[in-house]
Amino acid sequence: MHGVRDASRRRALRVGGTALAAGLAGCNGMLGRSGSNTSTSTGVRAVLNWKPNPTQAGYFVAQDRGFYADQGLDVDLVPGQGGSFATKQVGLGNAAIGLGSGVAVLQARAKELPVRSYAAAQQSSNAALFTVEEAFGGSLSDVSQLEGARIAVVSGSAKTKTYLESLLATADISESVDLVSVGVEQQTSNLLAGNVDVATGIFSNALALETEGYDASLLLVGDYVPTVGRAVFARPSYVADNQEAVRGFLRATARGWAAAANDPQAAEDAMIAAQPSLRSSRDLGVTKIKFTAKHLIATDAVREHCWGWQSGETWRRVHGSLASAGILPDDMDVDAAWSNDALDTSAPAIGDFADRVNVDYRTQI
Incomplete structure (x- = not known):
């Protein structure tokens, strides 16, 4: 087959x-x-x-x-x-x-x-973790940097949350991370407001922030855990x-x-x-x-x-x-x-x- x-x-x-x-x-x-x-x-x-x-x-x-x-x-x-x-x-x-x-x-x-x-x-998958320097204090380039971070996750997004939990478990930092539930399409606003350090979304979220003048960075989830x-x-x-x-x-x-x-x-x-x-x-x-x-x-x-x-x-x-x-x-x-x-x-x-x-x-x- x-x-x-x-x-x-x-x-x-x-x-x-x-x-x-x-x-x-x-x-x-x-x-x-x-x-x-x-x-x-x-x-x-x-x-x-x-x-x-x-x-x-x-x-x-x-x-x-x-x-x-x-x-x-x-x-x-x-x-x-x-x-x-x-x-x-x-x-x-x-x-x-x-x-x-x-x-x-x-x-x-x-x-x-x-x-x-x-x-x-x-x-x-085009799923990503993204942030801006103003919120994160630097560029996000490795999963280990997520230790102790507050990460925005859309409420009810079980698939994304599962991918994220798998990624954090692989890096052995799950217990140190605070997953913050936010509304649909509210990840970026919470990030820019300083309510979280990192947000879940798709890669284009970071690209859009760059066009607005922010120093944005991202991690593709599929680079760290299996995705289709x-x-x-x-x-x-x-x-x-x-x-x-x-x-x-x-x-x-x-x-x-x-x-x-x-x-x-x-x-x-x-x-x-x-x-x-x-x-x-x-x-x-x-x-x-x-x-x-x-x-x-x-x-x-x-x-x-x-x-x-x-x-x-x-x-x-x-x-x-x-x-x-x-x-x-x-x-x-x-x-x-x-x-x-x-x-x-x-x-x-x-x-x-x-x-x-x-x-x-x-x-x-």
């Missing part, structure tokens, strides 16, 4: 995708022929994890440059309301493909929604019936991410075309794309394996951590939640992704 596994066999595993009939039957508005070119294009409804933003640049570049069209697809990128919303829409058959965290996939499966991850579009990043998921029955459509979507998306990584400015322009309100924060958007490319897309795992590669060990460790916290059931079939089978490693966009990114992000940001 899981396809690409062994890094040493990446080149050997390049086999052509199974070609299926071009026509796809419609289902609840999920599929259907493109109105503009009914003879060649297959409509695919893809629900995003959130409203259009720079961390989704690869998809919008793929759409803007015709990469999906090159695969015979007419993709409709639909704004979402979080990973749980996206998994529900896909699980109920209202969308063919969805974007969301691996944890959202596991939670959906725990509710018996038939979804499975077919690519790790981002290799790690943003996944591309679908219903297994849909993939079984439409393998080439899914493989084509992934090939085009990988091309989009390589193009976005190579030219973040042009990628942000594609985002602005899709979401004009992003124009006022263009420079921040470019920085977000660069950060995403460096830390979540063009990673060592992708260089070793291929774009979209997923690790079974990571999936199992994430489940174990969340199950021990009571967030997920213990008896889940975790290996059924993901598969590398749809990754066409014979396609340069997938198999040679690292070579197609001509910016050495190891020296960037």
Whole structure:
């Protein structure tokens, strides 16, 4: 089921995708022929994890440059309301493909929604601990610096709290840290008010503070504990019936991410075309794309394996951590939640992704 596994066999595993009939039957508005070119294009409804933003640049570049069209697809990128919303829409058959965290996939499966991850579009979570020099008294660069700190955690955010507790336990500083519950989107205000020393959030919180003139710093949670990043998921029955459509979507998306990584400015322009309100924060958007490319897309795992590669060990460790916290059931079939089978490693966009990114992000940001 899981396809690409062994890094040493990446080149050997390049086999052509199974070609299926071009026509796809419609289902609840999920599929259907493109109105503009009914003879060649297959409509695919893809629900995003959130409203259009720079961390989704690869998809919008793929759409803007015709990469999906090159695969015979007419993709409709639909704004979402979080990973749980996206998994529900896909699980109920209202969308063919969805974007969301691996944890959202596991939670959906725990509710018996038939979804499975077919690519790790981002290799790690965008969750972060962030601060500013004014609150922390310096730059945050290592977990050990959190000893004795007051850390803002959003009330009810069990997943983030579990990741944080695992990180603190690994550093053996749990007992010294004070976790301060704050309201949704109140982390930054509490940090700047001096109520806490560090806040939990996502990496873009720190980037936004930098653009406002603060000396901000951050730690990516995924650098210290196992996390499953943003996944591309679908219903297994849909993939079984439409393998080439899914493989084509992934090939085009990988091309989009390589193009976005190579030219973040042009990628942000594609985002602005899709979401004009992003124009006022263009420079921040470019920085977000660069950060995403460096830390979540063009990673060592992708260089070793291929774009979209997923690790079974990571999936199992994430489940174990969340199950021990009571967030997920213990008896889940975790290996059924993901598969590398749809990754066409014979396609340069997938198999040679690292070579197609001509910016050495190891020296960037």
